[in-house]
Amino acid sequence: MISFQLLLKVNHAKHELHNVFIRQLYRENLFDDMLKEHNNT
Numbered sequence: 001m002i003s004f005q006l007l008l009k010v011n012h013a014k015h016e017l018h019n020v021f022i023r024q025l026y027r028e029n030l031f032d033d034m035l036k037e038h039n040n041t
Helices: 004-025 028-035
Strands: none
Touching: none
């Protein structure tokens, strides 16, 4: 059986990785470009 401490460590690692990926996807210097409306002409 998996110990509770191991589950806590795995969950912590999962959340930390998720945060790293989110920070890389959403960089503040790209917000202006992402929020611009694109013309479909």
